[in-house]
Amino acid sequence: MAELTGLAVTTVSRALADAPQIALETRLRVRRVAEEIGYFPDRAAQRLRTGRTNVISLVLDPHEEILGYATSMINGLTEALRGTTYHLVITPHFSDTPAQDPVRHIMRNRMADGIAFTRTEPSDERVKLLLERDFPFICHGRTELATPHPFVDFDNYGFAYKAARKLIAGGSKKLCIILPPERFTFAHHMRHGFMKAVREEGMAFDIPHEVTLDSKSDDIRRVIDQRLSQPDRPDGFICGGEVSALAVMAAAHDRGLDLCRDVRLVAKQTSGLFDQIRPRTETIYEDLAEAGALMGRLLLKRIAERPPVSELQVLQTI
Secondary structure: OHHHHOOOHHHHHHHHOOOOOOOHHHHHHHHHHHHHHOOOOOHHHHHHHHOOOOEEEEEEOOOOOOOOHHHHHHHHHHHHHOOOOOEEEEEEOOOOOOOHHHHHHHHHOOOOOEEEEEOOOOOOHHHHHHHHHOOOEEEEOOOOOOOOOOEEEEOHHHHHHHHHHHHHHOOOOEEEEEOOOOOOHHHHHHHHHHHHHHHHHOOEEEOOOOOOOOOOHHHHHHHHHHHHOOOOOOOEEEEOOHHHHHHHHHHHHHOOOOOOOOOEEEEEEOOOHHHHOOOOOEEEEOOHHHHHHHHHHHHHHHHHHOOOHHHHEEEEOO
């Protein structure tokens, strides 16, 4: 390649590594030649030489709380890694195993240069472990730990508060919110935002404890159907996911209730699904693809530069 480009071997090597010291025009020229002759770097050899894997691992656990959650997150992360030497690898985590297991596995086997994960807890053991080992990471969600750490999060407090205020302004007399499982930090944020709104107005409210956003949709529908059968039934619902919102709509329909007159709903929207639902439902949008892109960019920054933690924290506001 050096002969074909007329460049020094070291220049070609650094251009292939996307070194910023090499002019962009030179890097693009080297890449074109690499594509023409079918050259691909040997990643095993690169790892031996640099100690880097050029891999980012996204730890995901399957749940139906939010439609398209994994797809949107992956799309955002891959967009952030586009044009870099990094590749995204998905590492699964299942709820019946300790959350630290996949993180320990990645670090122990040096499978990635950085880790991204979701659904944080107030005293998240993964965050503690990664901070202790000084291993680059970014999480979708915050904790209540005293030590600051990198994160991208959505303002779930603001979501619940704004959703409740919308329902109150629309004439709802009793509000009901379906929360995430209590162990997650964003469940606390949603509860606090909801409670602030209902206490401001002295509203009646209901927080079902039989189900959460992680519950099966049939279970949510059955619980809401039971609530709607009561004389003092809720007439305003807040759902932090589209699946739970559909379950509420199904329960109301089965009870013969009008979704605009008898029951009102505000849902967190993360896909285009509710654009096609009739009657139209009020939604508040959370951009998961943007969250994934932010996570990718901040994690790359942490790996390359080690900036102050305050530069690695983003809260997506409404």
